[in-house]
Amino acid sequence: MTDKKEYGWLPLSKATVRTGIPLSGIPGEPGRHCPMHTALALAKQLGNISTLVVGTAECGYYSRYVMTEQRGRNGELHYVYELDANEVVFGCRKGLMEAICEMDREGAKLILLILTCVPALIGEDMEAVMQELNGKIAAKIFFIDGAHFKYNGYLTGFLDTYRQLGEVYNGLESRESIHIENGQVNFLGSLRGAEALALKCALTEAGYEILEVNHQDIIGKMAKIREGSLTILQDPNQGQLAKALKKPEISLCRSFLAEDIRADYRTLKEMTIPEGKAEKEFQLNSYELLKEKEEKARKELKGIPFIITVQELLALPIAAYLTALGMEPKLLGVESFSQEDCIYRDRILNEGYDPYLVTITEEKNLKEWGKDYPLFSIGHSTAVLESRMINNPQVQKIFALVGYERSIFLLDRLMELAKEKEKGGEADGLI
Amino acid sequence: MGLYKYYPRPSGRMGALWTLATIKGAVVLEFGSMGHMIYARRWLEQAGYSKDCLAFVTHLDEKDIALGITDRIEKALDEILEKYKAEAVFLIPSSVPEVIGTDMEAICEELSYRYEGLPVLYFPCGSFSWDYHKGIETALYELCCKLPEKALKTEELTCNIIGSSIDLHLFEADAREIERLLNGAFGIKVSCVLSTRADVKSIKKLGEAAINLVLRREGIKAGETLKKSFGTPYLYGRPYGIQGTVKWLEQIGELSGLTVNAAFIVDEIRDCSMVYDNLKHILEFFGERAAFSAGGSIDVVRGLREFAVEELGIKEGLFWCDAKEDEGEGIPYLVEKKVLEELTRVPSGILMARKEYLKEAGKNTEFLTDRGINEWNFNPYVPPYVGFRGVINLCSMWFREME
Numbered sequence: 001m002t003d004k005k006e007y008g009w010l011p012l013s014k015a016t017v018r019t020g021i022p023l024s025g026i027p028g029e030p031g032r033h034c035p036m037h038t039a040l041a042l043a044k045q046l047g048n049i050s051t052l053v054v055g056t057a058e059c060g061y062y063s064r065y066v067m068t069e070q071r072g073r074n075g076e077l078h079y080v081y082e083l084d085a086n087e088v089v090f091g092c093r094k095g096l097m098e099a100i101c102e103m104d105r106e107g108a109k110l111i112l113l114i115l116t117c118v119p120a121l122i123g124e125d126m127e128a129v130m131q132e133l134n135g136k137i138a139a140k141i142f143f144i145d146g147a148h149f150k151y152n153g154y155l156t157g158f159l160d161t162y163r164q165l166g167e168v169y170n171g172l173e174s175r176e177s178i179h180i181e182n183g184q185v186n187f188l189g190s191l192r193g194a195e196a197l198a199l200k201c202a203l204t205e206a207g208y209e210i211l212e213v214n215h216q217d218i219i220g221k222m223a224k225i226r227e228g229s230l231t232i233l234q235d236p237n238q239g240q241l242a243k244a245l246k247k248p249e250i251s252l253c254r255s256f257l258a259e260d261i262r263a264d265y266r267t268l269k270e271m272t273i274p275e276g277k278a279e280k281e282f283q284l285n286s287y288e289l290l291k292e293k294e295e296k297a298r299k300e301l302k303g304i305p306f307i308i309t310v311q312e313l314l315a316l317p318i319a320a321y322l323t324a325l326g327m328e329p330k331l332l333g334v335e336s337f338s339q340e341d342c343i344y345r346d347r348i349l350n351e352g353y354d355p356y357l358v359t360i361t362e363e364k365n366l367k368e369w370g371k372d373y374p375l376f377s378i379g380h381s382t383a384v385l386e387s388r389m390i391n392n393p394q395v396q397k398i399f400a401l402v403g404y405e406r407s408i409f410l411l412d413r414l415m416e417l418a419k420e421k422e423k424g425g426e427a428d429g430l431i
Numbered sequence: 432m433g434l435y436k437y438y439p440r441p442s443g444r445m446g447a448l449w450t451l452a453t454i455k456g457a458v459v460l461e462f463g464s465m466g467h468m469i470y471a472r473r474w475l476e477q478a479g480y481s482k483d484c485l486a487f488v489t490h491l492d493e494k495d496i497a498l499g500i501t502d503r504i505e506k507a508l509d510e511i512l513e514k515y516k517a518e519a520v521f522l523i524p525s526s527v528p529e530v531i532g533t534d535m536e537a538i539c540e541e542l543s544y545r546y547e548g549l550p551v552l553y554f555p556c557g558s559f560s561w562d563y564h565k566g567i568e569t570a571l572y573e574l575c576c577k578l579p580e581k582a583l584k585t586e587e588l589t590c591n592i593i594g595s596s597i598d599l600h601l602f603e604a605d606a607r608e609i610e611r612l613l614n615g616a617f618g619i620k621v622s623c624v625l626s627t628r629a630d631v632k633s634i635k636k637l638g639e640a641a642i643n644l645v646l647r648r649e650g651i652k653a654g655e656t657l658k659k660s661f662g663t664p665y666l667y668g669r670p671y672g673i674q675g676t677v678k679w680l681e682q683i684g685e686l687s688g689l690t691v692n693a694a695f696i697v698d699e700i701r702d703c704s705m706v707y708d709n710l711k712h713i714l715e716f717f718g719e720r721a722a723f724s725a726g727g728s729i730d731v732v733r734g735l736r737e738f739a740v741e742e743l744g745i746k747e748g749l750f751w752c753d754a755k756e757d758e759g760e761g762i763p764y765l766v767e768k769k770v771l772e773e774l775t776r777v778p779s780g781i782l783m784a785r786k787e788y789l790k791e792a793g794k795n796t797e798f799l800t801d802r803g804i805n806e807w808n809f810n811p812y813v814p815p816y817v818g819f820r821g822v823i824n825l826c827s828m829w830f831r832e833m834e
Contacts, residue, residue: 020492026507027465027488034466056526056559057442060435062470064804070436070787082439084432085559088530099434117464118526121496148464149491149527361465361490364514 038157055116166244189234310379446566463525
């Protein structure tokens, strides 16, 4: 690699689990929100969750950018608990418990406590607070640690809120009420597109009930979700929830290569359909179509350098996929590197590439660095021409799809961009 | 502090940042997690400061906290100064270094040696018991202490406005009206509006002005400092109502030794008279049914009360301020909980306060005293609250409400 090194970005080869991912530069534009932001946004989307932001005036005041109203559409309460100078030193347990009791009295049924930097720094023992309140209030409470200094950004706000929700509902009822062997499949994410519909039909025909769990109705489905016997994960943000449910799990979201998707479907079939009952392979035509597209992509996309600025939880799987098709990964925007990413790291390194891992907090450095490459970008970046990027709405559309269909749409779009590039225009992808 | 159903009072750190980040030519660097600065930048952008604002944050991680590493500040500053031309650097703490006790002052001193010739100032505003009033006060004071250079008074009379801040509704319009009044009544030009229309150069020249006008009590310390350093007299107050504005102009005349342009005042009062007289007329009939209430920053509440109650004779309603140290003269300090209680029995009539309180009380949500969190200052030419044009604006608002 002949890339400049002065930005201090992390080459993928140096990444291990819990390696700190460097920022692209001094946070300016766009910067990166803290987990409180996403936890509040998610709670607002999910509905039926009251929230209590615990921290300094900064957190409480600006939390109103997300929770604009102190009462939600279903009567949820969105309050703030501000620590005073005394509580910063001696802890806020007493005041916090009083605040939670007051929310309980006012009718909050499920309260999410969002701890921000200072309560996390002083080590407030939230488990103890919850234990002490157990039996004294009717509301269910759960908390997330949203201290920004522990993370590069906001993703934890999504992941932990989902995980803690799963934990809350797992601990609610006695195990006897759960029907382990019933025919319900939990689908975490949205079932959109033709292939998702076909998957739904196939499972329904095989006698399974599908419980589709997405942002809009998750709280209403939390009790029911525990009755599922299998979890299919499509939305990577719900990965921690899938783990908290402690059910057999198949992740469809991290597979892009035709062979990998086929393997996922085969596993799913083995788990859900008795042997010999369904002879036909699921979506064989789509598999073959994707294989064709992959062959074509190997020719048309070969050697094209790219960056990924969105879908951070899937950045490594996507990069590994495109690398396998001959594209050249240059930079992947991620907040952290997880155990699950290791397999994709190895795949990328084995292809002979060593892209940078950075948390994108500003674009000036990115722009300067990228001058030397005619980059494509998956996700918006001011460092790349619009004609060379799959913009955010398109990315959202593509990643709402399932399996072969998702990969087909992704490759089609990339090949369209490559054709545009061939037609001529700018010398490189940079603005 | 404790539980807030709407939002807590902004902290001292926030007050300082709001004051400093509007100054052109300065880089503001916060040592802390980056989440806060993203929100702060949005707040500044909504106030109209997206282009000039050079506010950055270092971010920090667990290792920095555990080991007390502060390298990020230096690295950040190197990177920023490579890309942006800065005439001064303002270093502010966030809540995290305040808890762990990072010696920001010492770091600032070290940085001053590193960037010779570039003022690198530290603003000690991190205390957890400080609210934004104290933050604004500290920022104004430190700026006036450390940046102004020795200067001769300008030949043409000039003045500075001290204490125009983005926390107040119509801050920009109020500053413009004050400039207009000074020009019309005395021919005085305003050289620096600290800090909503200020740059590093104009702050350095603060000592050249003949007079300083302090618009809020948070600016008194700064005014005193400038008086001590440059012998510049200052006048503290905000001009509300016809009587209040005339009195304020007379005080400036006394302080500067200039004669007020009487013709200007006569013309201005004539412009106000239609709505002013009509409001007074309506009050004669319906005055008994309506009271005037207001809550927020003490200088605004006091000014509005003087105009509405003392000058126009509207019945006195509920008044409160939002800082303990400001209470007095019949204006108590009320915490959010108490305000919400009091609002249940607020007398009918006009209420001017924060948007949430107006909503809670079922009142007109346009009668604001503070800038709301979702307020956008797209139009800088809206009418003010202060001065003669403020009289026209307030009287029309109140007239419509009472009609």
